[in-house]
Amino acid sequence: MLQQVNGHGSGSAAHGGESLREDLQEFLGGEAPLQQLDDLTKVNPVTLETVLRCLQARYMADTFYTNAGCTLVAMNPFKPVPQLYSPELMQEYHAASQPQTLKPHIFTVGEQTYRNVKSLMEPVNQSIVVSGESGAGKTWTSRCLMKFYAVVAASPTSWESHKVAQRIEQRILNSNPVMEAFGNACTLRNNNSSRFGKFIQLQLNGAQQMTGAAVQTYLLEKTRVACQAPSERNFHIFYQIYKGAHAEERVRWCLPEGATFSWLPHPERTLEEDCFEVTREAMLHLGIDAPTQNNIFQALAGLLHLGNTQFADSGNEAQPCPLVDDAQCSVGTSALLLGLLEDHLLETLRIRTIQAGRGRQVFRKPCSQAECDTRRDCLAKLVYARLFDWLVSVINSSICAAPDSWTTFIGLLDVYGFESFPNNSLEQLCINYANEKLQQHFVAHYLRAQQEEYAVEGLEWSFVSYQDNQPCLDLIEGSPVSICSLINEECRLNRPSSAAQLQTRIESALTGRPRLGRDRLSPEPNFIVLHYAGPVRYRTAGLVEKNKDPVPPELTRLLQQSQDPLLKVLFPADPEEKSQEEPSGQNRAPVLTVVSKFKASLEQLLQVLHGTTPHYIRCIKPNSQAQAQIFHREEVLSQLEACGLVETIHISAAGFPIRVSHRNFVERYELLRRLRPATTLGRHGPCPDGGRSERPPCTEPATLRGLLQEILHALPAPLHCGRTKVFMTDSTLELLECARAQVLEQCARHIQRGWRRHRCRTQARRRRAAVLIQAAVRSWLARKHVRRLHAAATVIKRAWREWRIRMAFLASEELDGVEEKHSSQAPCSPSSSPLPLAQTRLQGAITRLWPLGLALANAAVGVHGFQRKLVVFACLQLPVGSPRSCAIQTAQEQAGVLSIRALPQGSIRFHCRKSPLRYADTCPGPSPDSVTGFNQILLERHRPGHV
Ligand code: ADP
Numbered sequence: 018m019l020q021q022v023n024g025h026g027s028g029s030a031a032h033g034g035e036s037l038r039e040d041l042q043e044f045l046g047g048e049a050p051l052q053q054l055d056d057l058t059k060v061n062p063v064t065l066e067t068v069l070r071c072l073q074a075r076y077m078a079d080t081f082y083t084n085a086g087c088t089l090v091a092m093n094p095f096k097p098v099p100q101l102y103s104p105e106l107m108q109e110y111h112a113a114s115q116p117q118t119l120k121p122h123i124f125t126v127g128e129q130t131y132r133n134v135k136s137l138m139e140p141v142n143q144s145i146v147v148s149g150e151s152g153a154g155k156t157w158t159s160r161c162l163m164k165f166y167a168v169v170a171a172s173p174t175s176w177e178s179h180k181v182a183q184r185i186e187q188r189i190l191n192s193n194p195v196m197e198a199f200g201n202a203c204t205l206r207n208n209n210s211s212r213f214g215k216f217i218q219l220q221l222n223g224a225q226q227m228t229g230a231a232v233q234t235y236l237l238e239k240t241r242v243a244c245q246a247p248s249e250r251n252f253h254i255f256y257q258i259y260k261g262a263h264a265e266e267r268v269r270w271c272l273p274e275g276a277t278f279s280w281l282p283h284p285e286r287t288l289e290e291d292c293f294e295v296t297r298e299a300m301l302h303l304g305i306d307a308p309t310q311n312n313i314f315q316a317l318a319g320l321l322h323l324g325n326t327q328f329a330d331s332g333n334e335a336q337p338c339p340l341v342d343d344a345q346c347s348v349g350t351s352a353l354l355l356g357l358l359e360d361h362l363l364e365t366l367r368i369r370t371i372q373a374g375r376g377r378q379v380f381r382k383p384c385s386q387a388e389c390d391t392r393r394d395c396l397a398k399l400v401y402a403r404l405f406d407w408l409v410s411v412i413n414s415s416i417c418a419a420p421d422s423w424t425t426f427i428g429l430l431d432v433y434g435f436e437s438f439p440n441n442s443l444e445q446l447c448i449n450y451a452n453e454k455l456q457q458h459f460v461a462h463y464l465r466a467q468q469e470e471y472a473v474e475g476l477e478w479s480f481v482s483y484q485d486n487q488p489c490l491d492l493i494e495g496s497p498v499s500i501c502s503l504i505n506e507e508c509r510l511n512r513p514s515s516a517a518q519l520q521t522r523i524e525s526a527l528t529g530r531p532r533l534g535r536d537r538l539s540p541e542p543n544f545i546v547l548h549y550a551g552p553v554r555y556r557t558a559g560l561v562e563k564n565k566d567p568v569p570p571e572l573t574r575l576l577q578q579s580q581d582p583l584l585k586v587l588f589p590a591d592p593e594e595k596s597q598e599e600p601s602g603q604n605r606a607p608v609l610t611v612v613s614k615f616k617a618s619l620e621q622l623l624q625v626l627h628g629t630t631p632h633y634i635r636c637i638k639p640n641s642q643a644q645a646q647i648f649h650r651e652e653v654l655s656q657l658e659a660c661g662l663v664e665t666i667h668i669s670a671a672g673f674p675i676r677v678s679h680r681n682f683v684e685r686y687e688l689l690r691r692l693r694p695a696t697t698l699g700r701h702g703p704c705p706d707g708g709r710s711e712r713p714p715c716t717e718p719a720t721l722r723g724l725l726q727e728i729l730h731a732l733p734a735p736l737h738c739g740r741t742k743v744f745m746t747d748s749t750l751e752l753l754e755c756a757r758a759q760v761l762e763q764c765a766r767h768i769q770r771g772w773r774r775h776r777c778r779t780q781a782r783r784r785r786a787a788v789l790i791q792a793a794v795r796s797w798l799a800r801k802h803v804r805r806l807h808a809a810a811t812v813i814k815r816a817w818r819e820w821r822i823r824m825a826f827l828a829s830e831e832l833d834g835v836e837e838k839h840s841s842q843a844p845c846s847p848s849s850s851p852l853p854l855a856q857t858r859l860q861g862a863i864t865r866l867w868p869l870g871l872a873l874a875n876a877a878v879g880v881h882g883f884q885r886k887l888v889v890f891a892c893l894q895l896p897v898g899s900p901r902s903c904a905i906q907t908a909q910e911q912a913g914v915l916s917i918r919a920l921p922q923g924s925i926r927f928h929c930r931k932s933p934l935r936y937a938d939t940c941p942g943p944s945p946d947s948v949t950g951f952n953q954i955l956l957e958r959h960r961p962g963h964v
């Protein structure tokens with residue numbers, strides 16, 4: 018079966034599982050390797066494991082963008098890839114007839130939104146939600162998209178409008194360095210982390226040319242001005258002025274080289290973001306002139322000096338806290354740079370004024386050391402937050418088009434992702450709340466897209482269940498009671514609130530809520546919210562205070578009295594504001610808490626999003642070391658969870674995560690028809706889903722459709738057959754694979770059986786053939802041997818005849834006396850001379866039998882020993898009366914043959930001469946020992962004493 022997430026096998030089983038998975042992967046994913054899969058929904062099956070593998074394969078192949086249904090996943094390359102963002106590529110995507118057919122890219126999303134606006138189909142307005150954790154590349158992506166729109170949304174014809182559009186685009190692009198300088202900081206996760214959320218509205222006129230833009234910011238992390246986490250830095254702008262100021266400016270802002278500031282940690286670290294000139298240039302383009310700029314930087318320098326104002330414990334509640342040694346100087350410098358009176362500043366930081374009673378009498382109370390620190394930090398945060406908002410308003414006024422000059426817009430939301438730290442407070446609650454809201458929006462949108470696909474395929478939607486995050490949202494923001502309402506209530510009651518008390522209130526008021534929990538092991542009061550991306554533990558300590566974000570009215574009054582032109586603008590003496598910040602008696606205005614303000618702006622944002630066609634870009638950081646070509650699966654997985662992609666995958670899996678085209682399905686499961694008894698064939702209807710899905714139209718070859726239906730009816734598992742695809746769940750796929758394995762096993766057994774039979778038969782045939790060949794060869798060899806013997810005998814016979822005739826002739830010549838005359842004719846014609854009977858018979862016998870005798874005597878095989886002698890005697894017709902008196906030796910290696918001539922008188926006497934057949938060279942002469950065979954018989958006869 019398929020291995021699911023984190024399913025680790027071991028040994029060969031794991032290996033086998035791996036190979037099966039690869040096999041299935043190949044089938045389900047088609048032939049394409051993982052890195053070539055442009056869409057994660059094409060990964061089959063849609064599981065975390067396969068999604069991760071696909072993303073990893075693509076990242077390692079330098080492919081950084083992947084579609085995930087209606088979402089684009091953007092992996093941070095952590096290295097410059099200039100060709101990926103070149104103007105030529107922008108033009109290519111812009112000019113493409115179907116940009117979706119090109120490789121996934123942020124330009125595809127950009128172009129799609131642009132075309133949607135052009136098409137004027139409702140909803141005309143578009144929005145792109147760029148999310149991801151810090152350092153994942155949200156700001157980079159937003160910046161690239163802005164550059165893209167700057168290129169494509171410019172008029173190619175009208176020079177005048179082209180110039181206007183260019184000016185606007187330049188301003189929009191220039192707003193980036195300014196906002197990043199004031200709103201971004203170096204954190205543990207990202208050197209250029211945006212500490213605020215922003216929604217940029219790119220405004221287009223009727224001809225889809227960019228005429229203006231508007232920026233809305235959310236939740237600036239202003240606490241960073243006065244408090245930086247270890248190894249993190251303050252906002253970039255402080256380092257820019259500290260490092261980039263000219264000598265004369267240094268004097269003016271009291272920033273001597275080497276000066277140390279407690280709110281400026283790690284100034285030694287040099288980042289590319291520390292470029293003061295770029296910020297100044299951009300500010301100038303946005304219409305912030307040099308004096309205003311100097312004023313801003315002077316105020317920021319004043320805040321740095323304010324940070325060096327350290328208080329000591331007075332030891333007496335009635336006495337204001339004294340300053341530490343050199344803090345007096347810092348207070349003086351700070352007051353000077355902020356246009357304040359030093360004493361007034363010091364008094365405001367150290368003395369609290371309380372108005373009470375009917376006569377609104379003013380009481381003055383010295384603050385404790387901690388209170389003094391808090392008031393100092395609050396002053397800095399107040400100034401910085403106002404400055405940031407003012408900058409945003411300046412940017413907006415510089416880039417915003419007149420309301421009647423634009424009709425449509427494309428919104429870019431660069432929003433922080435889901436956050437979970439060991440200690441989470443109000444900031445994380447707001448961020449995660451925003452993410453829950455956006456996730457709900459996304460899920461609704463995604464489900465709609467999925468529903469559409471099912472509808473196209475003719476499937477019903479109702480069976481898809483998914484995890485709705487509405488209960489979690491109800492817990493956070495619902496009415497009448499929710500976490501937000503309880504925290505706000507604590508602020509409104511204006512009573513001293515303890516962390517434990519808040520925890521108890523939350524627990525008792527929201528008891529039974531499914532998404533609420535508590536970490537009972539933690540010594541600190543806390544509550545846990547089970548967000549869609551995972552549980553997060555929030556500390557209740559400080560929650561109410563942060564929510565109140567109290568600004569002592571003395572501080573505002575102090576700043577309103579500043580002589581600094583910038584601070585005068587930032588803190589105008591507004592009577593309305595005054596009444597808000599100085600609530601008193603029964604006419605107290607409703608307290609605007611951080612949560613309520615955030616909720617209101619979030620509602621507003623979502624309203625905007627609801628009125629647009631949303632597009633999603635999920636930025637993923639492949640590793641936390643910001644290294645190229647390194648992919649940490651666990652880190653990526655947690656981000657996929659946080660950005661909701663896992664939820665998307667789950668939704669996908671809740672329906673039918675596995676979708677296989679009819680052809681592929683038939684190819685793989687055709688053999689399952691064997692499972693079905695032949696008799697049942699053709700009895701079932703076309704689709705096994707109880708008629709829930711429609712019959713596939715006759716768009717495919719009849720054979721394919723017929724096969725498909727046969728297979729579907731042979732299966733025990735329920736399948737949903739769409740118009741072009743077969744939809745199934747993981748468990749169905751598992752069943753199919755089991756059945757397929759079973760059939761394959763049967764087939765394998767058949768093949769094995771057939772093979773063994775074939776092998777046995779072949780072996781038997783071979784054995785028979787070998788025996789036949791052996792027999793044939795042997796008989797051939799035997800025949801050949803006999804033929805040779807026969808040929809040899811013929812040769813011997815012939816030679817012997819010739820020799821005998823010659824010998825007879827010679828013998829007749831040698832015969833003495835009377836006989837010589839007769840015999841002299843004998844060689845010429847032996848038969849013509851009338852020889853005596855005995856002589857004639859002997860000669861005949863010799864003539865007839867000697868070759869045989871000689872052959873027998875020399876034969877290597879045949880008769881042996883005494884038999885041989887007898888045979889020789891018989892052949893020679895020798896008397897055998899006393900065989901013992903005759904010694905006959907025969908051997909093939911006889912030294913030679915002597916000539917034998919019989920005496921005519923009939924006595925058994927032989928005249929021997931050297932035979933012409935003897936081996937003259939090898940044997941020197943007949944010795945009694947070396948002479949064997951017939952010659953030996955002759956020798957025996959000649960031996961003295963022999964008869
Ligand atoms: P975020 O806004 O999500 O916190 P940033 O957009 O600031 O993250 O990106 C962090 C860093 O990652 C950038 O400073 C840049 O160095 C790198 N980066 C992000 N996206 C890309 C990209 N597409 N190509 C090259 N570098 C990138």
Ligand code: MG
Pocket residue numbers: 155156157209210211
């Ligand atoms: Mg950013």
